Amino acid sequence: MKFIDEYRDPAAAGRWLAAIRGLVTRPWTLMEVCGGQTHAILKYGIDELLPREVTLLHGPGCPVCVTPLEKIDRAVELASRSDVIFCSFGDMLRVPGTDRDLLSVKASGGDVRIVYSPLDAVRIATENPDKQVVFFAVGFETTAPGNAMAVYQAKRAGLGNFSVLVSHVLVPPALEAILGSPSCRVQGFLAAGHVCAVMGYSEYIPIAARYKVPIVVTGFEPIDLLHGVFLCLKQLEEGRAEVENQYARVVSELGNRPAQALVREVFGVVTRAWRGIGEIPGSGLGLNEAFAGFDAERRFDLSAVGPRPEPAECIAGQVLQGLRKPHECQAFGTRCTPEHPLGATMVSSEGACAAYYQHRRVVGGQEGSR
């Protein structure tokens, strides 16, 4: 396929690896922000091909993984109601709540539907006027434009039976939270290409300057990732800390302005809790007052579903902050598998634990394939 095959070319990858080897003079630790990048790195073995001096840490960019347990429990509560059709992106269905997940609600007769676009949920609401339709509005800046459009169009159509359970998160405050931690080891970031396709990259410029870290907007194919690593290492070796755009075929500095405008109209910045990490100020989106009537947490009484403790054995929070790697968990691959996950990082197609499970033969706290 055009714009894919050439970015998976082994010969080009070999030449980028040679360029990286010729560049590195000392140890460096980088973090790829997006879970999609983590999966590509593990799938193609990029972390193992890089020189020994280069360590890749895996970042928090997995929306499924960082959605708080309380929100999952609220989703389960809503989906269990006989008057509700609960709509969600597919990857949320197997995320463990305190007692069960959305898939088990569906299995026991709840009307839980997987949708590809949030507009599908709006259509379902139009077609089912005697039901309440709730859409689970999760994700980073990439899904916010679609979710904003769904709410905007529901309001435009005067749909009284549509609402959203919102758990939207934003990348830049999470980077600042990671960089502000005393245990932070990250010296450079590969920023999430598709988040920047929506938002542009100007908001990363003050972060790079304040924390003196290079931030390279990077794509998702092997050649993109190697190129991103190369640009980031080049900055580090030369003592620079700038924002660079590796993914210029998709990302412009200003991003998608119409999308940003509608997101701003529908959503405002709020403090959000991140699963396994905790509250980060200004790190999420919530519905603005003009759209508050579409907030499922206002429409339904969910006050009985409050914060609950995480499974004690799960280290997902530390994995999401780059403090530990998935295979360092004693439950990895034994008591925690994609079929029976303890934490969301083992479930999601963007979760770091799932990436290690799928692409690296590791068992019981030992990495076997190296």
Added chain:
Amino acid sequence: MCLAVPGKILSMSGDDPWTRTAKVSFGGVVIDVNLAYLPDVKVDDYVIVHAGFALSQIDEAEALRIFEDLSGLTAELGEDGEPAV
């Protein structure tokens, strides 16, 4: 949720800017995509789609530049990454 591959616009339909739709092919798999956020695209353009919305158009000149940069670098360094002499 943030993963996406480029798709090619096969056709477009509708006049309402909020609901204009394109048929987009991803290696032969065709889906309907909302064009509200990319009003200026045309048939045969490649776009990045998230959750049913086209959010970015592929810049073909930029798509080639990474390989031009690599050629320059390889000429400078040699295939093994050591400076060419």
